Amino acid sequence: MKRLLEKKTGHLAVYLILIGIGFVYLYPVVYMVVNSFFSAADLTDPSVTWIPTELCLDNFRKAFEALDFAKSFGMSLVMSLAPALLQTMVASLVGYGLARFRFPLKKLLLVLILITFLLPTQIMMVPRYVLFDQYKLTETAWVQFLPAIFGQGLNSAIFILVYFQFFSSYPKALDEAAEIDGAGKLKIFVTISMPMAKGATILSMLFSFVFYWNETYQSGMLFGSAIQTLPLQLQSFTLRYEAVFGADAAGTINESISLAGTCLSILPLVILYLVFQRQFVESIEASGITGE
Amino acid sequence: MRKEKNRHLKMEQRNALKGLAFVLPWILGFLIFTLIPLLNSVRYSFSAVTITPGKILLKGAGLEFYDYAWNVSTTFKLGLASTAMMIGCSTPVVLVFSLLAAIFLNRKFPGRTFFRAVFFMPVIIMSGPVISSLLTNYTVDFTSDGSQIVLFLSSLPGFLSKPCLFILDNLVLILWFSGVQILIFLAGLQKIPPSLYEAAEIDGAGAWEKFWKITLPYIKPIALICAVYTVVNIANYSGHAVNREIQENMFNTAMMYSLSAAMSWIYFLVVLLMLAVVYVLFRQSGRKEKVE
Numbered sequence: 001m002k003r004l005l006e007k008k009t010g011h012l013a014v015y016l017i018l019i020g021i022g023f024v025y026l027y028p029v030v031y032m033v034v035n036s037f038f039s040a041a042d043l044t045d046p047s048v049t050w051i052p053t054e055l056c057l058d059n060f061r062k063a064f065e066a067l068d069f070a071k072s073f074g075m076s077l078v079m080s081l082a083p084a085l086l087q088t089m090v091a092s093l094v095g096y097g098l099a100r101f102r103f104p105l106k107k108l109l110l111v112l113i114l115i116t117f118l119l120p121t122q123i124m125m126v127p128r129y130v131l132f133d134q135y136k137l138t139e140t141a142w143v144q145f146l147p148a149i150f151g152q153g154l155n156s157a158i159f160i161l162v163y164f165q166f167f168s169s170y171p172k173a174l175d176e177a178a179e180i181d182g183a184g185k186l187k188i189f190v191t192i193s194m195p196m197a198k199g200a201t202i203l204s205m206l207f208s209f210v211f212y213w214n215e216t217y218q219s220g221m222l223f224g225s226a227i228q229t230l231p232l233q234l235q236s237f238t239l240r241y242e243a244v245f246g247a248d249a250a251g252t253i254n255e256s257i258s259l260a261g262t263c264l265s266i267l268p269l270v271i272l273y274l275v276f277q278r279q280f281v282e283s284i285e286a287s288g289i290t291g292e
Numbered sequence: 293m294r295k296e297k298n299r300h301l302k303m304e305q306r307n308a309l310k311g312l313a314f315v316l317p318w319i320l321g322f323l324i325f326t327l328i329p330l331l332n333s334v335r336y337s338f339s340a341v342t343i344t345p346g347k348i349l350l351k352g353a354g355l356e357f358y359d360y361a362w363n364v365s366t367t368f369k370l371g372l373a374s375t376a377m378m379i380g381c382s383t384p385v386v387l388v389f390s391l392l393a394a395i396f397l398n399r400k401f402p403g404r405t406f407f408r409a410v411f412f413m414p415v416i417i418m419s420g421p422v423i424s425s426l427l428t429n430y431t432v433d434f435t436s437d438g439s440q441i442v443l444f445l446s447s448l449p450g451f452l453s454k455p456c457l458f459i460l461d462n463l464v465l466i467l468w469f470s471g472v473q474i475l476i477f478l479a480g481l482q483k484i485p486p487s488l489y490e491a492a493e494i495d496g497a498g499a500w501e502k503f504w505k506i507t508l509p510y511i512k513p514i515a516l517i518c519a520v521y522t523v524v525n526i527a528n529y530s531g532h533a534v535n536r537e538i539q540e541n542m543f544n545t546a547m548m549y550s551l552s553a554a555m556s557w558i559y560f561l562v563v564l565l566m567l568a569v570v571y572v573l574f575r576q577s578g579r580k581e582k583v584e
Contacts, residue, residue, distance in 0.1 A: 011401050014396050014399060014401055015401075015403075017392075017396060018393075018396055018397075018407050018411075021389070021392075021393060021411075021467070022407060022410045022411065024463070024464055024467045024468075025410055025411065025413045025414060025467070025468070026410055026413075028464070029413065029417075090317050090318065090321075093314050093315075093317065094314065094315050094317065094318040096314055097311050097312070097313070097314025097315040098311075098314075098315060100311070101307055101308060101310060101311020101312075101314065102304070102307070102308060102311065103307075103308035103309075103311045103312050103315075104308070109315065109318075109319070112322060113318070116322065116326055117524065118520075118524060118564075118567065119326070119330070119560075120524070120527050120528055120556070120559070120560055120563060121528050122528075122534075122535055122538045122539075122556045122559065123330070123333060123556040123557065123559075123560050124326070124329055124330070124333070125538065125539070125542065125552070125556065126333055126336060126542060126549050126552050126553045126556065127328075127329030127330065127332040127333040127336065127553075128325065128329050129542070130329075130332065130336075130348065130549065131324075131325075131328075131329055131332075134348075146325070147321065147325045149317070149321070150317050150318065150320055150321020150322075150324065150325060151317055151318035151321045151322070152318075152321040152322065152325040152326050160318070185310050185314075189314075210415070210416060214417075214422075217528070217535065217539070221539060221542070231422060234422065262422060265422060266416075266417055266422060269416045269417065270416065270417075272416070273409075273412065273415075273416045274409075277405075277408075277409060277412075280412065280415070280475070
């Protein structure tokens with residue numbers, strides 16, 4: 001009985017704390033969703049705070065158009081999915097090579113990989129821009145794809161290390177058996193090792209995708225105005241809005257419309273998260289990023 | 293006998309070559325997209341850049357641009373200071389907060405899935421534009437003038453009150469940087485063998501002792517990972533004054549590339565210094581645990 005009571009109060013305390021902290025995350029999001037439904041009249045009416053008098057879907061229609069949603073969404077999808085795939089492929093190859101083979105300077109390579117993670121994006125901005133500019137690659141998708149293909153994409157180092165960790169920890173016996181049967185290294189890697197590294201692959205794909213989706217600093221610079229992803233469109237929302245609805249429409253843009261825009265640009269990731277919720281958590285647990 | 297040895301050696305060499313083949317994409321990428329741009333960035337920062345069609349001319353300028361960034365530019369040092377403040381103040385808060393959140397989320401209680409979903413929101417929604425549009429205008433203000441806490445904190449000596457007020461001012465933003473860290477801590481917590489806790493309970497240890505004697509020592513190496521991640525992540529946040537300044541000055545016609553490069557190197561040195569502090573702090577206290 002006493003134990004049960006203790007457990008109950010324990011739960012209560014946990015709830016209180018979690019709700020308290022969760023508030024910080026929930027409040028802006030709830031505020032955003034609710035306010036995005038406010039009509040212009042509701043916004044100015046001080047008696048309307050949390051519950052709109054009518055669901056004003058017009059905000060979303062305007063934001064949808066201002067963001068050029070269909071096109072930017074497709075662009076975002078391509079610009080996130082393709083680099084995520086490329087990055088995962090290379091990270092798995094490199095991680096495997098580092099974990100399963102002995103060759104000179106391996107330690108140095110590992111250190112260098114760690115260092116690339118620490119290098120801030122802004123230090124690479126100028127010289128990478130110059131590099132891509134020389135070969136006329138700015139404002140093309142290559143600026144996103146090329147570094148990913150060569151393992152220098154967004155946070156590539158993390159994923160290489162995750163694969164390295166995984167391939168170092170699982171038994172070599174399987175590989176060796178296949179080798180005796182005459183399979184080549186690449187074949188072993190593709191048919192035996194990769195299927196075992198499912199956790200690492202899910203982690204790498206999901207997080208690469210999210211990182212790439214959200215990245216705006218470097219891509220904003222390198223893409224110029226040629227490639228507009230959702231977050232980039234959001235960044236210049238007011239400008240977009242004026243471009244779509246005419247300069248004199250600037251006055252009609254209100255908080256609700258820009259919040260609707262924010263809602264729309266978050267939505268795809270929220271759906272992704274809801275679908276892959278379990279994988280997000282489990283993949284981190286399975287990856288051994290925490291060191292075993 | 294000798295032949296045998298020879299063959300063995302050859303095998304090893306062949307294997308090493310195969311391993312290198314796996315790692316080759318990364319090595320190439322590192323040279324092309326990281327090392328050479330990095331060296332170029334150093335060169336730009338020390339020289340005046342003029343661009344003629346298809347060619348970039350460099351003329352040695354010594355420390356001119358560093359001098360400009362540091363002594364002439366009115367905004368750079370201010371931005372640098374505020375960003376350093378942000379990193380320095382946020383990192384401990386993020387660490388403590390994400391560890392606490394992870395500990396609570398690790399417990400079994402009804403509704404855990406919901407809370408996990410709420411706490412992972414920042415993992416998904418972490419793009420610069422979205423965060424700034426969510427947080428700059430529409431969030432709770434903890435420091436409305438005249439509240440007792442603010443009055444109390446302002447009365448403290450400057451070295452205490454400044455960071456405290458800063459944290460309060462930016463609490464929401466800081467907490468939004470803790471998403472991935474919660475995940476990492478959570479994964480780490482799940483690796484602690486439950487038998488340890490059971491043994492401690494039999495010996496009569498309470499929750500408090502269990503936290504300090506078991507959880508904390510186990511989680512220390514993971515805390516280092518989280519701390520490094522936090523510093524790098526916040527440093528890369530595109531909304532910072534420094535990052536914006538670097539971006540804006542890139543095409544500063546009088547100081548093409550150079551000023552940006554110089555600024556980014558100064559900034560990098562500051563971040564590096566902070567990383568060193570983090571490393572030393574966690575190194576000393578983490579006795580023998582080493583993350584492999």
